[in-house]
Amino acid sequence: MNFDDTPEEAAFRQEVRTWIQANAPHHLKEALSNAGFGSGPTGIDTMAEAKAWQKKKAEAGWACLHWPKEYGGRGATPIERVIWGQEEGVYSTLGGSFIIGHGMCGPTVMAFASEEQKRRYLPPLAAGEEVWCQLFSEPAGGSDLAGLRTKAEPAKDGSGDWIINGQKIWTSGAHYSDFGILITRTDPTVPKHKGLTMFFLDMRSPGVEIRPIKQVNGQSGFNEVYFTDVRIPDSQRLGAVGGGWQVSLTTLMNERLSIGAGMSTGFPELLDLCCRIETANGLAVDDPAVRSKLATWAVRQSGLKYTGFRAISALSRGEIPGPENSIGKLVAGATMQDIAALALDLQAESGVINDPEISAANARFQAMLLRSPATRVEGGTDEILRNIIAERVLGLPADIRVDKDVPFNQIPTSGARA
Amino acid sequence: MNFDDTPEEAAFRQEVRTWIQANAPHHLKEALSNAGFGSGPTGIDTMAEAKAWQKKKAEAGWACLHWPKEYGGRGATPIERVIWGQEEGVYSTLGGSFIIGHGMCGPTVMAFASEEQKRRYLPPLAAGEEVWCQLFSEPAGGSDLAGLRTKAEPAKDGSGDWIINGQKIWTSGAHYSDFGILITRTDPTVPKHKGLTMFFLDMRSPGVEIRPIKQVNGQSGFNEVYFTDVRIPDSQRLGAVGGGWQVSLTTLMNERLSIGAGMSTGFPELLDLCCRIETANGLAVDDPAVRSKLATWAVRQSGLKYTGFRAISALSRGEIPGPENSIGKLVAGATMQDIAALALDLQAESGVINDPEISAANARFQAMLLRSPATRVEGGTDEILRNIIAERVLGLPADIRVDKDVPFNQIPTSGARA
C-alpha cells in the first residue's frame, strides 16, 4: 500500500509536469483558485480562456487523453488520464464547459456514429473548437428520464429526415454549444423505454430556441431548449430507431462518474475559516462545540478522498473501479449544505452578508449555501443515488414500476404545471 | 393560553389527589421512580402489587375511568382521565401489564361482544382481576399485520365451534394473561384483508402453548403463542366472519395512542448526568461540545411535552386531539438511542459497565441502549410510523400494493425462516 507512481507512471507524470509548467496559463492561477461553489472566476472571459487552453493542449496531444489519436486524443491509459488531471490541477477547472462534450457526447458519438462522422466531429470537440451539449431531461421527466415526450416523426416529404417537436430542460451550456445529442420519442404506443431514438444535431438548426434558466444563486448554467419543427437528417441518428434508451445508457454511465469525481465538500475551506474566526469560546477551531461538528465532516472529506484513491489504484492495476465512487455526490452535496450552514452560523449576524468584498471568506460559504441545493439534485437526486446504490451495489430489488409494460401514451402524467 | 384547570377540573383533581394521597402504595415510590428504560423496579413482586393497586382503585371507582360504570369504569370524561394520570404519577407505571387489556382488548370487547359477555368480562378486566392480551402479530407478518396465517376452521363435529391452528408472536404478557383477543384467517381464497375473523379466548384452553421471547436486554416481555387444534365457541367471535380487519382497526386505533403518550426520551436523565460527570473540558454540562448536542434533544423533549399539552387542551375543550401525537414514539425512540450513546461516550471507557451497582447513573443509560432498538420497532416501526404520518396526516398516497386484490394464498411469502 503506497501512493507512489510506478516507474512508467512517474515518467509520464514528469513529462506532463514539464509541459504544463511551460504552457499553462499561469496568469489565471489566482482567479481560478478563488472560484468554486457556484461562483466563477472573476475578471476572466472564461470561455475564451478555456478554448485557448484546450486548443493548446490539443495541439500538443494533451486533449482527451484516453481517446484514440485519430479522433483527437492520445490513446492514453486510464491511469495516465488521472495523472494528467492531478497535474493540470486548478487549470482543469477551466474545462468545465467541455466536460459534457468530452465525457458524454464524445463517447456516444464514438460508439454509434459513422467513421466519417467521427473523423469530422470528434477532433474539433476534443480541441475545444466545437462545444457539445446533451439534450436529455424534460420538464415532465425529471428523475424519470425515459418519461420524455419530445417527438421525432418522419418528415412528410419522404426525405427520410426527422422532424422534432418538444422541449428539453436542464441542458447545461446549450447557449454556447455548437452541437447536441438529443433523445426523442419515435413511438408512443410501446412501453416507455422502447419507443426512444437518439440523434445529434446542429444547435443552430432552424426551430431551436434556447432560454436560460435562472437558478437560486442567480446564475444560469442550465437552459430550456424548445424544438419547433426542427429537421434532422437520418444520417445523424445514433443507434437504431427505438434503440435510444440503450444509447443513452452509454452516455449516462459516464455522467455520474464525471460529476462524482473529485466533488468538493467545502471542509478544507471550513477548517480554514475556523482557524480565523472567533466564537464566544475563542478561536472557532478551539471551541469544543465547533470541533465536535467538524470531525464528522473531516472524516467524510477524507473518506471521499481515499475512496477516490482506491478507484485510481484499480485503474493503475488495469482494473475497473468498484462501485465505491457512486457515493461521491451523495456525500458531498449534503455535506456542503451542512457546512455552509455552520459557516454562516459562525459568522453569526454577519453570516447574512453575501458581498464578497465584505463577507468573511469572500462570501464563499454564502455561495455554497445557495449552490448546494442544486448539487443534491443535478445528475441524479440524492434519492435516485440511494436507489442506485441499493440496487446496483447491494443487489436489492428495483422499485415497483407501475408504468412497466404500459404503452407510453397510457401512463398517468402530472398536471399542466412544469 | 394557560395551564390552569377549569373550576370543574380543579375540583376533580382535588378529589383525585386526596384519594391517592390516602390510598397509594407509598412504600413503592422509590423503587418505581428508579425503574424505567427496560429495567423494572427492583425488590418488588410487580404483578402482585399491580393487581392490589388496581383492585383498590376499582373498589373506589378509579379504574378505567372512561369506561361506563356498568362495566367497571366511572364514565369519566377524557380530560378527567388525563388528570387522573397526572395525579397517579409514578404509581401509574405499576399498571403496565394492564395497558393492553384496558386500552385495546376492553374497547374491542365493548364494541363487539354481547351484553352478557360485557358484563361478565369487563369488570374483572377493569379491576385487574383478569388480565388480557392481544394475539395479532405473526412471524411472517411483522408490519404487515393482515398477512397473518393463523387458521380458524369450523369444527368438523358440527358444533359451530372454531378450531385454531397457527402461531402468534410479540404477544406482550401472554404468560400472565387470562384471556386474549385473537385474529385469524377464516378464508385464504379472498384478498388478505377480507378473509379475517376476530375471537376472544381463554388463554388456558387446551392446545395453547406460550414461549417467552428473550430480548436483547435479557428480559422477556413478549411471547410466541402456538395454537394446536384450539377450540373456540362461536359465541366468542367478535364481529362478523370475514370482518376481522374492521374489528382490528378498532383495537389498533388505540394502540399507537397508548404507546405514544408520555414517551420518555431520556433527556432529563441525561441532563442530570451531565451536571455530575466530567469531560476533559470540565463538567459535561459546561463543555460546549456536549451543550451543542444537548440542545437538539432538549427541544425534542420539550416539543413532545407541549405537543401532549396541546392534545390535552383539545380534550379539555371536548375536541378530539389532532394527529400531532403520532410523532411521539418516532421521536422518542430515536432520541433515546442517541442519548444512550452519548451518555456512554461521556462515561468513556467506563461506559461499557452494565452493573447498576458500579455504573454511573445505575447503568440506566446502558439499559436505555439495549432497550431502545425495541422501542423503534414495537407497536409500529419508525418506517410504518412515517408512512402513517405521510398518509393520514399529510394526505400522501399509500404505498403501491402488489398484494392488493390478490387472493391471500397466491401472495409471495418469505422463506421458511421466521
Add this chain to the structure above:
Amino acid sequence: MNFEFSDEQKQLRNEARRFLEAKCPPAAVRQVLEGSEPFDRALWKGLGEMGFLGVVIPEEHGGLGLGYLELCVVAEELGRVIAPVPFGSSVFLATEFILAAGSEAQKAKWLPKLAAGEAIGTFAFAEGAGAVTPRTIKLQASGGALTGVKIPVADGDVADFAIVAARTAPGNDERGVSLFIVELNGPGVTREVVETIDPTRSHARISFAGAAAEPLGAAGEGWSIINGVFDRAAVLTAFEQVGGADRALEMARDYALERVAFGRPIGSFQAVKHMLADMYVSATLARSNCYYGAWALSTGSSELGEAAATARVSATQAFQHCSKNNIQTHGGMGFTWAFDCHLYYRRSNLLALNLGSLSVWEDRLIERLRAKNVA
C-alpha cells in the same frame, strides 16, 4: 389546561391571513427581490392601518393594546408569506426596546409613529463577523455622540431610527455597554446597503461619526436590557419561523401530490413520503415549543429565558429543515429562480442568523436548563 389560542385569537389569525394572502402573494415578495424598492411600502402601510404594527403598544400610544399572544399570531402569518417588510426590526426589536427601557417622553415620541408605521426602527448590534459578546461592542459613545461602525443592521437602510448598543466604559465587560436612540437621517450617520442571502429583507452598514444619540435606559444596563428584549424577540421570531416552516411543508406536500414520475405521484415514493413526514415532525415540535414560548411571554413567566431559547432553537431548526427539503422535493424545479422554494430557503437562513445564530441560542438554552437542574 388551555394550551391553545383562544377563539378571538384564531379570528385575528384568520383576519391576518386573509389580509396577507391578498396583499402579500408571492408576486409581492418577488417584486422586492427583483425590483429596486428595499421593502413593500404598500404592505407596510396596510399593516399599520390594520393595527398589526402596534399590537402590544398601549392604546394611549396609538396601539391596539393587545397582548403578546395576539402578536405571536400575527408573527406566524407574516412568516407564512415571508413578508418583505421591516417587521422584525421595528416591531420585535425597536418597539420592544422602547417599551422595556424607554422614558415616558421616548414612548410618547416613538410609539405612536411605530404603531402607525410612520417610523421604522431597528437595532444596531453586530460590528462584523462572529458571535456578538460584550467584548465585540467597540462602538464608542461619549458626550451624547456615537463613533463607530455597525454591520450588518437589518433594515438599517430604511429605518428612521436605531437602538444602538455602544460602549460607555472602557474594557470588555457587559457593564460598559449602554443603549442609545439615534435618528438615522441626521448628521454624522452614513448608510450603505449590503447585499445579503435574502434580498427581500434589506440590510445596511451604518457608520457613525459623532452622530447625536439619546440614552435609552440606564448607563451600563444595555446588556441586560438586550438579553430581556432578545428573549421576547426570540419567541416572536420563532412564530415567524414556524409560519414559514409550515408553508414550506405545504408547498412540498402539494408538489409531491401533483408531480408524476415513473407513472405515479412522487409523493407515493417512500423516500419522499418519509422526507415529508420528518418535515412534519420538526414543524410540529417547533410549533408546540413556540406555544410554550408564547405562554411564557404572555404570562411574564420566570421560565421565559428557557422557553424563548427552546422556541428559538426548535423553530430555527424546523424552518431550515423544511425549506431545504422543500427544494429537494421539488427536484430541479426547486432550485430555479422561477419557483418560490428559494424565497423560503433564503428567509429561513436569514432568520436563523438575524437574532444571533443557532449555536448561540443552543448554548443559552443549556445554560438555562443547567441553572434550573442545579437549583
Add this chain to the structure above:
Amino acid sequence: MNFEFSDEQKQLRNEARRFLEAKCPPAAVRQVLEGSEPFDRALWKGLGEMGFLGVVIPEEHGGLGLGYLELCVVAEELGRVIAPVPFGSSVFLATEFILAAGSEAQKAKWLPKLAAGEAIGTFAFAEGAGAVTPRTIKLQASGGALTGVKIPVADGDVADFAIVAARTAPGNDERGVSLFIVELNGPGVTREVVETIDPTRSHARISFAGAAAEPLGAAGEGWSIINGVFDRAAVLTAFEQVGGADRALEMARDYALERVAFGRPIGSFQAVKHMLADMYVSATLARSNCYYGAWALSTGSSELGEAAATARVSATQAFQHCSKNNIQTHGGMGFTWAFDCHLYYRRSNLLALNLGSLSVWEDRLIERLRAKNVA
C-alpha cells in the same frame, strides 16, 4: 499509486477468513455470551497456532515478523466474526507497548509468549467514569509497587499481565505518568469481573495493594508512550470495527432480500433500500479512511496521528450506524436474543468506548488537523 492490499495480503485475508468461519461461527460467540468461560480458549489457541497473535512480532521473538498491513487484514477478519477473544488487549495494546517501550529483556520475556498465546496481556488505564486524562491517573507507584484501582480493564480477569499507567510524581500533569508491567497472578492484585454491555468480551476491576511492578519505558514518559500506542491501536481497532460494520450490512441486506411483507421483499421498499444505502456509504467511507490509517501505520508516516484519528472516528461511526440499522432492518426479530443482530450492536458500542470514546477522538482529530492547517 497502489492504495490497496497486495495479493499476498489478500491471500492472508482469505486464510484468516476461512479459519475464522470454521472456528468462530456465531455459535462460538454465543457460547461465550451464554456460557461460563470468559473467552473462547480453543479459538485463542488456534489463533496462536496460525501465527495471528504475533503478526508484527519479530521472528527472533517467535512472531511472523510481518508488517502492520498484515495485522490490519487479520484485525478486519476478527471484527467480521466479532471474535470472543482478548485480541485487542493482548495484540493491539500489550504487545505494542512492549514493542514500543520494552527493554530487550522485557521483549525476550514477553513477546514469545504473546505470539504463542501463552500469555495474555492488557492495558490498565481508566479509573472510573469519564474521559481519561493525566489528571485522572491517581494510581500510585512507589518503590516498585502499585497501589490503587483500575476499572474497567478489558480482559483484566483473564490477562496474565497488564501494562499499568500510574502516577510517579505528584500533581496532575502528564510528566508524572509512567508505565509499569505487573504480573496479575502475583500478590497484591485482586480482580473482579464487571458486567458489561457485551458479555462476549470480559472486563474487570483490578485493585493493586502494593503489587510488584516493573517499569516499562522511562519514568515520566508514560503519557507520550500511551499516545503513540493508542494511535497504532486505533488504526487496528478501526479495521476490526469496519469488519463488523461490513458484516452487519451484509446481514441486513440478506434479510431485506429474504423477508417478505405486503407481498414483496422488504428490500424493495425505499425506506429499507435507502437505509441500507446509507449504511453502505458509512461503511465505505470508513474502509477508505482505514486504508489511509493502514498506510500511515505501515510506513511510519508523520501523518499517523491524523490518519489514526480519522480511521477511528469514521470506523466507530460506521460500526455503530450499521449495527443499529441492522437491528432496525430486522424489525422485531432484530431485538430478540435468538438473532445475532444484538451481538454486533453490543460489540459496536463496546469498541466505541474501549480505546477512549468517540468524542475524545473527534477532539484529537481536529486538534491534529488544526496543527497541520496552521503550519
